[in-house]
Amino acid sequence: xxxxxxxxxxxxxxxxxxxxxxxxxxxxxxxxxxxxxxxxxxxxxxxxxxxxxxxxxxxxxxxxxxxxxxxxxxxxxxxxxxxxxxxxxxxxxxxxxxxxxxxxxxxxxxxxxxxxxxxxxxxxxxxxxxxxxxxxxxxxxxxx
Amino acid sequence: xxxxxxxxxxxxxxxxxxxxxxxxxxxxxxxxxxxxxxxxxxxxxxxxxxxxxxxxxxxxxxxxxxxxxxxxxxxxxxxxxxxxxxxxxxxxxxxxxxxxxxxxxxxxxxxxxxxxxxxxxxxxxxxxxxxxxxxxxxxxxxxxxxxxxxxxxxxxxxxxxxxxxxxxxxxxxxxxxxxxxxxxxxxxxxxxxxxxxxxxxxxxxxxxxxxxxxx
Numbered sequence: 001x002x003x004x005x006x007x008x009x010x011x012x013x014x015x016x017x018x019x020x021x022x023x024x025x026x027x028x029x030x031x032x033x034x035x036x037x038x039x040x041x042x043x044x045x046x047x048x049x050x051x052x053x054x055x056x057x058x059x060x061x062x063x064x065x066x067x068x069x070x071x072x073x074x075x076x077x078x079x080x081x082x083x084x085x086x087x088x089x090x091x092x093x094x095x096x097x098x099x100x101x102x103x104x105x106x107x108x109x110x111x112x113x114x115x116x117x118x119x120x121x122x123x124x125x126x127x128x129x130x131x132x133x134x135x136x137x138x139x140x141x142x143x144x
Numbered sequence: 145x146x147x148x149x150x151x152x153x154x155x156x157x158x159x160x161x162x163x164x165x166x167x168x169x170x171x172x173x174x175x176x177x178x179x180x181x182x183x184x185x186x187x188x189x190x191x192x193x194x195x196x197x198x199x200x201x202x203x204x205x206x207x208x209x210x211x212x213x214x215x216x217x218x219x220x221x222x223x224x225x226x227x228x229x230x231x232x233x234x235x236x237x238x239x240x241x242x243x244x245x246x247x248x249x250x251x252x253x254x255x256x257x258x259x260x261x262x263x264x265x266x267x268x269x270x271x272x273x274x275x276x277x278x279x280x281x282x283x284x285x286x287x288x289x290x291x292x293x294x295x296x297x298x299x300x301x302x303x304x305x306x307x308x309x310x311x312x313x314x315x316x317x318x319x320x321x322x323x324x325x326x327x328x329x330x331x332x333x334x335x336x337x338x339x340x341x342x343x344x345x346x347x348x349x350x351x352x353x354x355x356x357x358x359x
Contacts, residue, residue, distance in 0.1 A: 041203070041209045042199070042201045042209070042244075043201040043203055043209060045201075045203050051318070087150060089151065089317060089319075090327075091319050091323050092208055092324070092328050093145070093147060093151070093296060093297070093300050093324065094209075095151065096148065096150075097148060097149055097150025097151065121242045122195070122196065122199045122242070124241055125195055125237050125238065125241045126192045126195055126196065128237050128241060129192050129195055129234065129237055130188055130192060132233060133184060133185070133187065133188030134188075136184060137181060137184050137185070137188075140179070140180065140184060
């Protein structure tokens with residue numbers, strides 16, 4: 001009788017271990033090429049630990065959702081070549097909504113300007129503003 | 145404080161454009177009466193200063209950043225309508241030339257910063273200037289910063305309510321106003337003190353300059 005109980009106990013344990021294995025999670029460490037998008041404030045401070053999502057440009061379920069890393073980077077392994085929409089935001093309203101493309105060779109490099117580019121753009125902006133006011137001045141003088 | 149493209153639902157920004165266009169028209173009509181060829185160069189110079197101030201990010205602990213705006217100064221020097229138009233022009237140049245802010249969100253930004261910021265600053269200054277002019281100017285600058293921040297915080301915070309997907313997920317900005325309002329307003333309440341000092345300093349410099357030019 002003891003032997004029979006023992007056999008049932010062994011069978012039960014074997015079955016239980018099989019069920020338990022169903023909850024296990026396998027992992028595999030490998031290298032792959034990713035598209036890396038770095039997000040930063042205009043003074044260069046990383047847009048770190050903020051939420052983002054990447055969807056196909058045409059819409060649909062996000063292919064990647066997460067948070068940027070300490071350096072403000074988002075690493076994305078595109079499942080296919082195409083255009084993707086990245087939306088990232090912080091609670092205080094900072095963020096981006098950009099579309100970028102990935103080619104078969106992933107040779108993509110796009111940016112919207114570093115600090116010196118922004119200084120140049122600021123100079124252009126001031127020039128445009130003063131130009132607009134200059135035109136208004138001409139109209140004012142002509143009308144009086 | 146500039147709300148970028150993609151953060152607001154079309155219902156929000158189309159409503160804002162519907163409000164802003166007639167207000168811009170009123171502003172232009174008032175501008176023609178209030179401005180002359182002598183005042184316009186001053187307005188151009190102060191608007192350019194506002195543009196530069198908005199470009200200068202001040203980093204905050206925790207990784208975020210804020211910027212001054214000069215809206216309080218514009219409002220107390222030229223009045224709220226002229227200030228509204230000048231800020232709208234600055235925002236338009238920023239969105240079209242620099243990609244800062246947004247084209248779809250231009251009306252929201254103009255109403256929040258240009259209209260509400262200017263009127264709050266002007267009202268605060270008029271309210272206190274007979275009591276103590278420097279305090280009135282600092283208060284004007286503070287209001288010009290905090291009031292738009294509150295409007296932007298609420299506008300962002302209602303997006304999860306006004307635009308949802310089939311499963312109730314937010315389609316645009318995902319945080320509600322309980323999160324956005326303190327996140328936007330608290331840093332700007334601190335920044336507002338600096339903006340107030342800039343308004344006070346700017347107004348004093350303006351008075352000295354105009355006296356020097358004999359105006």
